[in-house]
Amino acid sequence: MNKLRNLLVIQFVSGIFIGLIVVIVGLFMTSALIEQQQIENTKLVQVLADNNITGDAKVLSKQLKDAIDLESLLIKDREGNQLYSFDDTSAVRPTLATLLVEVDLYTKPRTVATNSGNLIIKFHSSYAAVLAPLFDVFLGLFFLPVIVILVSFGLFKSFVKVTFTQTSELIAEVITKISKNKPIDNSDTFKKFPLQFGATISALKRLGKFVNNTLSEFEKSSSELKIEAFKDSLTNLPNRTRFVEYFESEIINSDKQAPFGVLALLRATELQHINQSKGYQEGDKYIKGLSEILSKVIHTYNGATIYRLNGSDFGMIIPNITIKEADSMAQNIHSRLNEFMRASELSAIGSTGIVSYGKDKPLGELLAAADTAISLAQTKHVNAWHIQKDSNLQQSSTSAFGNQNWRNIIDEVIQKANVTLLFQPINAANRSSKAYTEVYSRFKLDDGQMLPTASFLAMAEKLNRVVDIDRMIVEKVFEIIKTKNMADKFFGINISPASAHNDQFMIWLERRLLKEANLATKLIFEISEFGLQQNVNSSRRFIDMLHRAGSRVTVEKFGVGITSFKFFQELKPDFIKLDGSYTRDIADEKNNQYFIRMIVDLSHRIGVNVLAECVETQEEKHVLEKLFVDGCQGYYIGKPAPL
Numbered sequence: 001m002n003k004l005r006n007l008l009v010i011q012f013v014s015g016i017f018i019g020l021i022v023v024i025v026g027l028f029m030t031s032a033l034i035e036q037q038q039i040e041n042t043k044l045v046q047v048l049a050d051n052n053i054t055g056d057a058k059v060l061s062k063q064l065k066d067a068i069d070l071e072s073l074l075i076k077d078r079e080g081n082q083l084y085s086f087d088d089t090s091a092v093r094p095t096l097a098t099l100l101v102e103v104d105l106y107t108k109p110r111t112v113a114t115n116s117g118n119l120i121i122k123f124h125s126s127y128a129a130v131l132a133p134l135f136d137v138f139l140g141l142f143f144l145p146v147i148v149i150l151v152s153f154g155l156f157k158s159f160v161k162v163t164f165t166q167t168s169e170l171i172a173e174v175i176t177k178i179s180k181n182k183p184i185d186n187s188d189t190f191k192k193f194p195l196q197f198g199a200t201i202s203a204l205k206r207l208g209k210f211v212n213n214t215l216s217e218f219e220k221s222s223s224e225l226k227i228e229a230f231k232d233s234l235t236n237l238p239n240r241t242r243f244v245e246y247f248e249s250e251i252i253n254s255d256k257q258a259p260f261g262v263l264a265l266l267r268a269t270e271l272q273h274i275n276q277s278k279g280y281q282e283g284d285k286y287i288k289g290l291s292e293i294l295s296k297v298i299h300t301y302n303g304a305t306i307y308r309l310n311g312s313d314f315g316m317i318i319p320n321i322t323i324k325e326a327d328s329m330a331q332n333i334h335s336r337l338n339e340f341m342r343a344s345e346l347s348a349i350g351s352t353g354i355v356s357y358g359k360d361k362p363l364g365e366l367l368a369a370a371d372t373a374i375s376l377a378q379t380k381h382v383n384a385w386h387i388q389k390d391s392n393l394q395q396s397s398t399s400a401f402g403n404q405n406w407r408n409i410i411d412e413v414i415q416k417a418n419v420t421l422l423f424q425p426i427n428a429a430n431r432s433s434k435a436y437t438e439v440y441s442r443f444k445l446d447d448g449q450m451l452p453t454a455s456f457l458a459m460a461e462k463l464n465r466v467v468d469i470d471r472m473i474v475e476k477v478f479e480i481i482k483t484k485n486m487a488d489k490f491f492g493i494n495i496s497p498a499s500a501h502n503d504q505f506m507i508w509l510e511r512r513l514l515k516e517a518n519l520a521t522k523l524i525f526e527i528s529e530f531g532l533q534q535n536v537n538s539s540r541r542f543i544d545m546l547h548r549a550g551s552r553v554t555v556e557k558f559g560v561g562i563t564s565f566k567f568f569q570e571l572k573p574d575f576i577k578l579d580g581s582y583t584r585d586i587a588d589e590k591n592n593q594y595f596i597r598m599i600v601d602l603s604h605r606i607g608v609n610v611l612a613e614c615v616e617t618q619e620e621k622h623v624l625e626k627l628f629v630d631g632c633q634g635y636y637i638g639k640p641a642p643l
Contacts, residue, residue, distance in 0.1 A: 014145075026137075027100060027105055030131070031105035031107075037130075044068060045121055049114045057119065060119070060121070064123065070086065071124045072122075072123060074086075075119060075120070076120045076122075077120075078118050078120070083119070109124040174208070235288060238306075238307045240315075247363050248363070250319075251317075251357060258358065258359060260356065262354055262357065263315070263318075263356075263357045263370055264352055265314070265354075266313070266333070267350050268286065268312040268313070269378070270286065270347070270350070271312045276440075276580075276614075279614055280614060280616070293333070297336065301329070302319075304318040305317050322356075330385040333352060338382075341383065347382070347442070347450035348382045351386075352384075353371060354387045373385075376405070382449060406462075410456070410460050410463060410469070411465075413444075413469075413472075414468050419476055420642070421642070422439070423641065423642070424437065424633060424640040425633070426632065426637070427637045429628070429629060434609055434630065434631075435611070436489075436492050439493050441473050443456045457469070467498060467504075482519075487522065491523055492525070492554060494526045494527075496531070500531060500539060509546075510549055513546075513550070517549075521551065524551065524553065524554050525546055525551060526553075526555075527553065527554070529556070529558050532555060536567070553573045554575035554577050556576075557579045558578050559595070576611070577633075578611065582595065583612045584616075584620075593623065596610075596624070600629060609630040610629045611631045611632070611633060613634060615637055616634050620636070
């Protein structure tokens with residue numbers, strides 16, 4: 001708009017300038033015209049004066065006025081005496097005449113003498129009749145360029161507006177095609193563009209190519225990111241997000257009339273135990289081995305998919321098979337798990353729960369039913385499976401049956417003290433550092449079959465029997481120390497938060513420690529950081545009781561929560577054991593090194609020793625010792641084993 005306004009001003013000034021030039025030229029032409037007329041009138045006056053025989057001035061003046069329009073007339077005799085005078089210059093002259101006078105282009109009075117010389121005539125012609133209409137012409141000549149320019153500008157502006165409006169619509173049409181990723185190189189739309197917009201067409205074509213290339217790269221990158229986002233980094237299997245998306249799109253919202261099949265969940269029950277006793281590297285190998293086994297079995301079924309839902313759970317969707325066929329599949333998985341168990345020297349691998357699905361069964365309900373089936377499978381035998389035929393947990397009687405089975409198993413273990421203890425040493429960093437040997441529990445049935453530790457403890461806590469389990473373990477530790485004559489050694493016993501916050505257990509443990517006062521000083525009770533935070537007051541009372549009895553306390557899994565050091569100053573633990581996630585690959589993790597060094601410094605200031613678990617390589621041990629931890633525990637130091 002500014003440029004159009006400037007163009008209008010320039011054209012307006014140009015119009016005025018052209019008008020002035022036309023007027024000036026017209027003035028000169030008019031001046032020449034009246035000058036020529038004055039010359040003609042002079043000749044006529046001369047003729048009339050010479051033919052005046054009488055010499056009468058009045059007669060001559062009358063003849064002159066009749067022949068010529070006069071503005072002024074003066075007749076004198078030879079001696080200069082005025083014989084006749086006429087002057088009409090006082091009348092209003094035409095504007096054009098006044099303008100000519102101002103620019104000194106108006107004619108001057110002329111003087112004529114008769115041949116005899118007896119009369120002298122001075123006159124000036126009047127040009128009012130000529131100049132009056134010429135003024136209007138001059139005005140027209142002056143304003144005509146301005147009017148023409150203004151009209152042309154208006155037409156030009158209107159043309160430009162229409163052209164740009166149409167071109168804008170065409171550009172919008174092209175951009176719409178570009179946004180829809182349609183080819184535009186040979187588009188008929190470009191033929192409608194005015195010729196003046198050739199550069200715009202080229203720019204739009206370049207824009208189209210750029211957008212198409214960018215969109216292609218973006219779609220490729222988006223697809224890659226989607227694949228990465230839906231993939232488990234360890235096993236390269238699709239993750240839980242992809243599992244939910246697939247189930248909703250292919251089953252719940254499927255176009256098929258009645259999709260059916262089975263959903264199988266396998267829980268890697270030994271993952272936590274392997275991570276603690278053998279290290280995370282062995283845990284990763286365990287998970288990878290499981291994923292390979294399940295993939296081989298599942299991929300024999302048309303359209304079957306497998307997912308890693310979380311750290312220990314695998315989900316499998318097998319379409320178009322019946323429960324009977326699912327039982328055969330479960331037997332195949334079971335045999336392969338047994339082979340893997342023997343090769344890995346493990347007491348168990350995992351349990352499988354199977355449910356049938358349909359379009360009318362919500363995913364949450366199916367997962368709950370499959371989880372119940374896993375619990376039931378764990379009550380049968382190692383690496384067992386269970387097919388849950390009723391997916392409605394509210395109406396399922398098998399859920400109660402599973403809990404009752406577990407209750408019977410737990411009661412049997414407690415009554416007969418069917419627990420085996422394994423011991424894993426903690427290596428002190430130097431002679432002044434304090435360390436001990438941690439006790440691990442393994443539970444078994446009468447026939448010697450080992451129970452999955454994680455599942456056993458989880459069910460014991462669920463059924464409110466974990467306090468009895470902790471009592472049994474403490475008694476077992478006392479028994480081994482006495483029978484093995486190991487009263488000079490220090491042992492760490494894991495206590496569940498439920499037991500630590502149980503008043504009856506605390507009273508029992510205090511009496512038991514006071515009774516075995518010589519052994520109480522050799523015991524270190526380990527409680528998780530998260531467990532302590534669940535009930536701070538109960539945790540403080542429990543730790544104070546242990547200190548009164550001469551025992552010590554370790555806060556394990558330290559660093560997972562957000563506990564402040566003020567909290568530990570109040571609780572006054574003797575050790576903190578860093579969570580394995582901080583010590584794993586510590587040589588390459590500068591942030592973890594900084595965190596551990598800070599924890600060590602702060603802990604030592606308040607008299608707390610710092611231990612590191614899951615130490616699996618010499619390099620990790622070396623780095624941790626340089627960070628001044630007081631002790632290291634892990635597969636590199638020593639694996640859990642009987643005394």
